[in-house]
Amino acid sequence: MIITRSPLRITLGGGGTDLPSYYRKHGGFLISAAIDKYVYITLHYPFEQVINIKYSKMEKVKTIEEIQHPIFRETLNLIYNTSTPNIELSSFADIPAGTGLGSSGSFTTALLKALHTYERDLIHPQELAERACYIEIDRLGEPIGKQDQYISAYGGITCFRFLEDGQVEAWPLNISPETLYTLEDNILLFFTGYSREASSILKEQDDKSEKHDREMIQNLHYVKDMGKRSQNALESGELHEFANIMKEHWEYKKQRSSSMSTPKIDEWYNLAIENGALGGKLIGAGGGGFLMFYSEDKVRLRSTMKKVGLEEIRFRFDYEGTKVVIQ
Secondary structure, rough: EEEEEEEEEEEOOOOOOOHHHHHHOOOOEEEEEEEEEEEEEEEOOOOOOEEEEOOOOOOEEEEHHOOOHHHHHHHHHHHHOOOOOOEEEEEEEEEEOOOOOOHHHHHHHHHHHHHHOOOOOOOOOHHHHHHHHHHHHOOOOOOOHOOOOOOHHHHEEEEEEOOOOOEEEEEEOOHHHHHHHHHHEEEEEEEOOOOOHHHHHHHHHHHHHHOOOOHHHHHHHHHHHHHHHHHHHHHHOHHHHHHHHHHHHHHHOOOOOOOOOOOOHHHHHHHHHOOOOOEEEEEOOHHHHHHEEEEEOOHHHHHHHHHHOOEOOOOOEOOOOOOOOOO
């Protein structure tokens, strides 16, 4: 049996500039952090001559083309081409999909890692991320960016530059240990109770970017600049400035789509700002998922969010990226 795991993520700056419709014309930049919440893939060799797929549903098929789950199907097609493997695959996760933490990219990188390990094929994080992007963006045509696949493959707190030619440059954020520990302690995640399909919200941004919509392009230019300002703030230890940029980012993020927030999410956000949060935003494409706040008055903020029914998910940063847990 082979078990792989791939971390989920939070975005610390520049989110949204990793979509091809934007970076192919203007270049993108963001900072992403892997967290110790994971998507797992188990791979087993079954006795039957079939392909067994287990996720929220169960599939037992004779050929890859019969598989209904798109990422399972396209990943197996990429690895095995015209041949049919005798294989059993299962997936499970610490946090449900559709909550803004990049689960789709984590799922794809974990699946690829399991299959490459099964085939005794060593794969570098850069290649792992690029193959995952190829499956989701090119083969499946999802209107998503490259952040999730890359941060899940690399792990850590990582800066990514998305070049016009499609190449991606990655390097670790140059943050001091003291600032890192303070950041980790003071970022809080609260689940809104809503889940959504990221592609449905990102498609609006993607379509406007493709059509060179002036407001959308200017918005993303400014968000990219805020990502670089976040990098400077974190690397210089100015965490209050980082929190202020988060608050500013959220205002710009809401302008990109009418589906980005809801009256209830706005109510919770404002309540948090009034009760100890120095800055915050909704993680992921928007519409639901997790609210992330930076706070130095954590007791007050936690108490306030608990009173309105929001569950906190505590986390630490992950520095290993996609890895084999059992082989």
